[in-house]
Amino acid sequence: xxxxxxxxxxxxxxxxxxxxxxxxxxxxxxxxxxxxxxxxxxxxxxxxxxxxxxxxxxxxxxxxxxxxxxxxxxxxxxxxxxxxxxxxxxxxxxxxxxxxxxxxxxxxxxxxxxxxxxxxxxxxxxxxxxxxxxxxxxxxxxxxxxxxxxxxxxxxxxxxxxxxxxxxxxxxxxxxxxxxxxxxxxxxxxxxxxxxxxxxxxxxxxxxxx
Amino acid sequence: xxxxxxxxxxxxxxxxxxxxxxxxxxxxxxxxxxxxxxxxxxxxxxxxxxxxxxxxxxxxxxxxxxxxxxxxxxxxxxxxxxxxxxxxxxxxxxxxxxxxxxxxxxxxxxxxxxxxxxxxxxxxxxxxxxxxxxxxxxxxxx
Numbered sequence: 001x002x003x004x005x006x007x008x009x010x011x012x013x014x015x016x017x018x019x020x021x022x023x024x025x026x027x028x029x030x031x032x033x034x035x036x037x038x039x040x041x042x043x044x045x046x047x048x049x050x051x052x053x054x055x056x057x058x059x060x061x062x063x064x065x066x067x068x069x070x071x072x073x074x075x076x077x078x079x080x081x082x083x084x085x086x087x088x089x090x091x092x093x094x095x096x097x098x099x100x101x102x103x104x105x106x107x108x109x110x111x112x113x114x115x116x117x118x119x120x121x122x123x124x125x126x127x128x129x130x131x132x133x134x135x136x137x138x139x140x141x142x143x144x145x146x147x148x149x150x151x152x153x154x155x156x157x158x159x160x161x162x163x164x165x166x167x168x169x170x171x172x173x174x175x176x177x178x179x180x181x182x183x184x185x186x187x188x189x190x191x192x193x194x195x196x197x198x199x200x201x202x203x204x205x206x207x208x209x210x
Numbered sequence: 211x212x213x214x215x216x217x218x219x220x221x222x223x224x225x226x227x228x229x230x231x232x233x234x235x236x237x238x239x240x241x242x243x244x245x246x247x248x249x250x251x252x253x254x255x256x257x258x259x260x261x262x263x264x265x266x267x268x269x270x271x272x273x274x275x276x277x278x279x280x281x282x283x284x285x286x287x288x289x290x291x292x293x294x295x296x297x298x299x300x301x302x303x304x305x306x307x308x309x310x311x312x313x314x315x316x317x318x319x320x321x322x323x324x325x326x327x328x329x330x331x332x333x334x335x336x337x338x339x340x341x342x343x344x345x346x347x348x349x350x351x352x
Contacts, residue, residue: 007233010310011280020236024249038236044286045277046313048236052229055250062249 006041007050013042014050022058027115028076029069034061066111070101073118080121087117090128215272215287221304222262224312228255233311241318246295254317263302266294275305275315292320 004014020038025031036054040047049055077087084098091113101110117123122143129135224231234242234251242248248257270290278285290303301320306312 007311008235008305008313008315009286009307024243043279044275044307044313045279046233046235046315048234048239050233052251058250 004039004050006039006044006046008041008046009044011041011043015040015042017047022054022061024061024065026062026065026069026111028073028118029065030072032061032065032068034058066106067104070106070111070114073114074098074102076118077114077121082121082124086128087124090124091117092127212272214269214289216289216304216306218263218267218289218291220306221289221312222259224306225255225258228252231311232314234314234317238314238317241316245298245319246300246317248317254314258302263291263293263300266292268292270301270320288315290316295319 003012005012006014017038017040020036021033022036023031023033034057036049036057038048039050041050087093088095088097097110100106101114120143122139125139126136129139228251232251232255234254239249239251239254242254246254246257248254268291270292272287272289274285275288276285286305286307288303288305290301293300293302299320301316301318302314303316304312304314
């Protein structure tokens with residue numbers, strides 16, 4: 001027991017806890033851990049950083065993990081042949097933006113943009129075509145088909161004994177470039193599973209085995 | 211019908227003055243990072259102040275703090291609210307003890323309302339996909 005006061009209930013029955021860790025894993029980043037100081041109140045059950053001793057540690061942890069994830073995402077894009085110049089021009093960014101991000105001068109908006117483009121690199125194609133509606137629809141459908149092929153290949157790799165893989169995509173492009181995308185499951189079984197319908201504009205993919 | 215034990219505006223005011231008036235339990239901070247991408251007391255407080263748990267803020271219940279150990283004083287009441295957090299229903303629970311700080315004890319997904327999805331789900335534009343299925347689709351080790 002210490003003479004310290006619990007911020008939740010004002011009681012003094014407070015114990016310093018054994019060293020805890022704060023963990024953070026950003027998308028495309030690595031698990032980063034930092035030891036933190038933590039307290040527990042035996043009166044109300046509160047647990048945490050009672051006296052704001054970890055604020056700087058936590059922000060440094062987040063900064064460090066985010067910086068590594070930025071480098072990782074830029075590396076992944078580079079591996080796909082996406083140059084800094086292409087990235088910047090397609091997204092209408094100031095020149096040398098990517099170089100600045102690499103040096104740690106990034107914003108949270110830059111990280112968000114990088115996460116989107118790393119997840120869906122074809123967004124750059126859409127952007128480089130000035131977000132034209134028909135082109136955007138076609139690129140999206142092509143990307144969706146590529147994804148289905150990738151899923152099928154992965155399933156074959158993981159389950160070579162599978163009798164067959166049902167993966168069917170129907171694209172209905174009537175008047176607009178959007179249409180409807182139906183992915184009829186992902187089923188190495190004879191019995192067909194429940195199918196689901198997703199809108200192309202939501203870029204949803206599911207195996208529908210819920 | 212049960213009423214909240216606290217005025218929600220008093221809670222928002224504490225979030226605004228988060229440095230002096232708000233404390234968030236460790237488990238709530240971890241859940242906020244996991245579900246909402248809010249990684250610090252500052253980020254959580256600013257999120258609450260800015261959006262005021264809208265849209266669709268709904269009072270859930272007000273119950274005594276379960277982990278309260280003192281017998282000479284009655285346990286503080288914990289008010290819980292749910293709200294639309296985008297892809298899921300959010301849940302926040304908080305309480306206040308006089309002469310202490312406002313405390314957020316929970317800040318996570320409202321698992322009791324998984325079926326009451328946001329409009330995108332209600333319109334059946336997106337299927338409900340379980341975590342394990344998503345993991346397999348993404349090639350994660352299960």
